[in-house]
Amino acid sequence: MPAHDAGTELPSSDSQPAPTEKRSSRFGNGAIVFAVFLGILSGLGTFTFGYGKGASYLSNNPQSCVNCHAMQDHMDSWQQSSHHHVAVCNDCHLPHDFVGKWVTKADNGFFHSLAFTFGGYKDPIQIKPRNRRVTQGTCISCHGDLVHPLLPAVNGQDMLKCVHCHTDVGHAGR
Numbered sequence: 001m002p003a004h005d006a007g008t009e010l011p012s013s014d015s016q017p018a019p020t021e022k023r024s025s026r027f028g029n030g031a032i033v034f035a036v037f038l039g040i041l042s043g044l045g046t047f048t049f050g051y052g053k054g055a056s057y058l059s060n061n062p063q064s065c066v067n068c069h070a071m072q073d074h075m076d077s078w079q080q081s082s083h084h085h086v087a088v089c090n091d092c093h094l095p096h097d098f099v100g101k102w103v104t105k106a107d108n109g110f111f112h113s114l115a116f117t118f119g120g121y122k123d124p125i126q127i128k129p130r131n132r133r134v135t136q137g138t139c140i141s142c143h144g145d146l147v148h149p150l151l152p153a154v155n156g157q158d159m160l161k162c163v164h165c166h167t168d169v170g171h172a173g174r
Contacts, residue, residue: 048113057109062088068116070125077171092138092170093131104134135170136161 056064
């Protein structure tokens with residue numbers, strides 16, 4: 001009988017061939033599933049961005065707001081309004097500071113696309129309280145010299161909203 005080290009098996013002539021060692025993969029199955037999921041998500045995102053004309057929302061062009069049919073009435077009423085020649089949608093519906101503008105644009109873009117995709121919005125569409133505050137702030141930003149004596153002495157105190165009296169300024173006939 002041949003001598004061998006303990007723990008070392010020698011192949012026997014009557015046994016089946018030793019199973020081949022499974023090649024170790026650099027990446028496991030989880031990494032492959034993750035890569036496939038990431039690819040699908042990227043593809044859907046790219047398709048949605050292109051189909052929804054996503055690049056147009058980075059502009060200041062009012063036509064981008066009517067990419068969605070739900071905004072057509074707002075566009076039509078804006079074209080009849082007194083602000084048509086001096087302000088576009090972003091001037092009244094987005095804060096005038098850089099960070100606030102892009103945060104609000106991203107927030108609105110996400111929830112608008114969600115609502116329009118799944119149909120979860122009122123017809124006619126309604127402005128959210130947060131966006132109503134933004135619009136009030138932009139009114140004051142542009143007309144601050146004129147309305148400054150009418151503003152509350154302390155920030156945050158109640159005051160009438162500008163559109164309470166000036167309902168047709170941004171969207172005539174609404």
